[in-house]
């Protein structure tokens with residue numbers, strides 16, 4: 001492919017958020033803050049400040065997942081490129097696409113790479129990664145999708161060739177188990193017989209290691225957690241004082257997931273003006289802001305198979321902290337094995 005001289009010509013960005021994202025925040029808050037056990041979905045963490053705090057989390061000594069996932073990618077990107085022959089990388093929850101470059105390098109090297117499709121709810125991330133990557137990879141087309149991957153998967157453009165759908169960082173763990181399978185089934189719909197899903201999952205391990213990863217000594221994760229209250233203050237004219245809440249991170253041994261919560265330091269009532277909603281907190285009452293599920297090979301295979309997917313490769317780092325899995329539609333696997341045997 002001829003290198004494209006004008007980087008702008010290589011970038012297309014579609015935004016699907018206009019107004020609907022604010023609506024979805026309002027509805028999530030109406031649902032979540034009127035429940036007997038208060039809860040907010042984690043996607044609202046990621047305004048510009050939340051995205052910046054998440055980047056700082058990724059540099060923390062306690063937060064091992066990005067380093068472990070990068071180590072796996074460094075070790076296996078060439079094999080993944082060979083197995084997939086991918087012309088296109090679609091990345092869900094792409095963020096700064098920091099680790100994605102390892103994969104793009106391998107596909108570029110293999111000579112198959114044509115297009116990168118980042119999908120993220122944070123507009124600034126999609127725009128800045130599109131600009132950076134078209135400069136770093138001459139000839140690369142970037143078609144960014146600013147949207148909610150739970151609602152806008154249908155807006156991912158048709159494939160330009162064999163495709164990898166990447167879902168890195170362990171973000172699949174932020175879905176509760178039933179929604180996780182439903183979402184994987186939606187992703188499976190993006191896969192034609194020649195396509196693959198490449199997914200990062202954090203693994204079950206010593207609870208102390210897990211809890212430290214979500215309650216770091218510098219307090220960055222606490223700030224990230226409390227930032228969701230600033231999002232509500234700004235977007236919905238709420239009057240939360242983030243200092244009224246303690247950051248809580250604990251490993252639920254039964255479900256094998258981390259829960260992040262905000263615990264009210266004192267009894268108080270907050271007004272969410274845009275919704276005309278007053279929300280009462282008892283002293284010590286907790287608001288759940290995130291679950292982050294940890295996986296075993298069995299849990300992952302169960303989820304993949306429930307979504308009509310079949311494992312092609314299970315890759316892990318030397319300390320078995322994190323796993324990267326390549327899978328494909330189980331229908332393809334069935335056809336291939338019938339055909340060969």
Ligand code: SAH
Pocket residue numbers: 042043046051054066092093094095096097099119120121122125147148149150168169170171
């Ligand atoms: N993949 C990156 C970033 C992980 S952080 C990494 O591995 O480091 C999670 C990312 O998913 C953030 O960039 C956040 O903006 C995005 N995200 C979270 N919920 C989303 C949703 N519902 N739709 C689209 N993007 C979402």
Ligand code: AVI
Pocket residue numbers: 057169170171172173174213214221290291292
């Ligand atoms: C994006 N997601 C996979 C992170 C996680 O580990 O669940 C978000 C995060 N929450 C606290 N620290 C990082």
